[in-house]
Amino acid sequence: MSDAREPVTGIEAPVYLQYQFTAGRAPSRFLSALKQGRLTGQRCPGCSQVYIPPRGACPACGIATEEEVTLSNKATVQSFTIVYIPIPGNPIKPPYIVANLVPDGANISFIHLLSECVNEEVHIGQRVEAVWKPEAEWDYKMDNILYYKPLEEPDVPVEMIGKLGVDGLEGKQS
């Protein structure tokens, strides 16, 4: 209230929801692997799709996914957005890039930051690699990976995004 005489035109009306979040068995294994510096997914025994982060079941087949797969630190940009609007409480300064990334060996994307890049040159199919925090700081958290950065590798054709094996374009298709 800079001027007590100004009429009221707005109020702060925050809502805070307090949860006890329990990860469940499959996400707990995923987070435990993250703490050891490994990105893991789970393969569906029915359709062979590899999911990250694993939820313990295949949403397409409705069956449990038990086979754990270690994924690559390399990934492909499936889609992205450049964020120009500051979000209250977010320490990251705009403009920055949030991208849907498919790690090699998985068939589904997750969301992470893209950095060390020229924002205007980021494109679908671009190859990127995880930049991890120092090992001493690893926790049960996805932000053990600080962000992804561009790789000097040929682009992945759009129809191949989400279909690479853990060895990337050179390796076998999964």
Place this chain on the structure above:
Amino acid sequence: MSPTEVLSEAFELGFTYTRSTGPVVGRFLTGLRDRRIEGVRASDGRVMVPPMEYDPDTAAALDDFVEVGQQGEIVSWCWVSEPRKAHPLQQPFAWAMIRLDGADVPMIHCVSAASEDQLATGARVQVRWAEETRGHIADIACFELAEVAQ
């Protein structure tokens, strides 16, 4: 598959909303900041508190603001014996519909009382203002029994 400890931690999701009040509620809140309670007169003559932007019958915009009293009577109420953190009072209190003197409809607010049996429908209550007002419904800290407040 190796058995893994299932992870669990406290997690808070916050929505840091700000809301525009519009001219009518804005005026009501501005009044509260000055320790006044204002309602608005509807087309049928009733005084509504808090004020409404539009007439409930004709939908015409309303702007006939009326200051109402800082005392009123409890129309109905509900005792909260175990207040939660988000509640306005941390000791047991009542949510109450309070018809202020000069108003024709009751307004919801909280009533501070030592115990449930001190309250009754029809009991007279009076505003206790917050020490510092800021243009918010919580500028009314609570209502208290009028006898007690004296």
